[in-house]
Amino acid sequence: MMKLIIGNKNYSSWSLRPWLLLTAHGIPFEEVRIPLKTEHTKASLMTWSDAGKVPVLHEDGLVVWDSLAICEYISERYLEGRGWPEDMQHRARARACAAEMHSGFAQLRESMTMNCRATGRRVDITPALQSEIDRIIQLWSGLRSEFAEKGPWLFGEFSIADCMYAPVVSRFRTYGVEVPQVCADYMAHVIASEAMALWLKQSGEEKETIPAYEVGLTPADE
Structure with a gap:
C-alpha cells in the first residue's frame, strides 16, 4: 500500500x-x-x-x-487528472495559484505558523505580512466570485489548489484574520469538509508541543 x-x-x-x-x-x-x-x-x-x-x-x-x-x-x-480543473485555462490558473502558495508568502509562514489546536491567537501585522494577507484575499475573493455557480471550492470543484491553501485557512482561523464574507464562507466550507474536519480532530488529539510554533498572544496574555 x-x-x-x-x-x-x-x-x-x-x-x-x-x-x-x-x-x-x-x-x-x-x-x-x-x-x-x-x-x-x-x-x-x-x-x-x-x-x-x-x-x-x-x-x-x-x-x-x-x-x-x-x-x-x-x-x-x-484521479485521471481530476486533481485540477478540467478546463485547460482554468487548470493553468489553478496551477499558478498552487505554485504561488508553494513558493511564496514567506512572511505568512514565519509570522503565522500553522497551529490547528490554537484559537484566538494574535500577532503583529507588519506591512509585509498585511501585503501577503491582502494578496490571498484578492485571490480567494476573485476565484469564489468567478466560480461560485460551479461549486463552493476555489475553482468550483475541489482541486489541488484548495489543498495548497487549506493551511492558510487554518492560519487565518487561528490568528483571527479579518476577511470579506466571500472568503469567510470559503473558509467555513473548508473547515467543515469531511477530510479537513478529520485532520483538525486528529491534530487536537496529539500530545506533542513545539514551542517555536506556539506563537501569538492569547486574550489572557494581552
Whole structure:
C-alpha cells in the first residue's frame, strides 16, 4: 500500500496538502507520522527520504518528497487528472495559484505558523505580512466570485489548489484574520469538509508541543 510520511498534524502545513487530497478522494494509504523537532526526527526522516523532510510518498519503489509533486502524482495516478480543473485555462490558473502558495508568502509562514489546536491567537501585522494577507484575499475573493455557480471550492470543484491553501485557512482561523464574507464562507466550507474536519480532530488529539510554533498572544496574555 502507498505510504505517506507526515509530521505533526497540528503543525505540519506541508503534510496536510497531500493528506487532504488522498483523504478527500478516499484513496487508500498508510499514514506514517513522525513528530517534528525532536532529537530523533532527522534520523527518522532520513530513512524515508534523503531530503529529510515531510511529506514523503512511497509507492512501489517510487519516492516523492515534495507536497506539490505528490499531489500531481496522485492526480495522474489515481484521479485521471481530476486533481485540477478540467478546463485547460482554468487548470493553468489553478496551477499558478498552487505554485504561488508553494513558493511564496514567506512572511505568512514565519509570522503565522500553522497551529490547528490554537484559537484566538494574535500577532503583529507588519506591512509585509498585511501585503501577503491582502494578496490571498484578492485571490480567494476573485476565484469564489468567478466560480461560485460551479461549486463552493476555489475553482468550483475541489482541486489541488484548495489543498495548497487549506493551511492558510487554518492560519487565518487561528490568528483571527479579518476577511470579506466571500472568503469567510470559503473558509467555513473548508473547515467543515469531511477530510479537513478529520485532520483538525486528529491534530487536537496529539500530545506533542513545539514551542517555536506556539506563537501569538492569547486574550489572557494581552
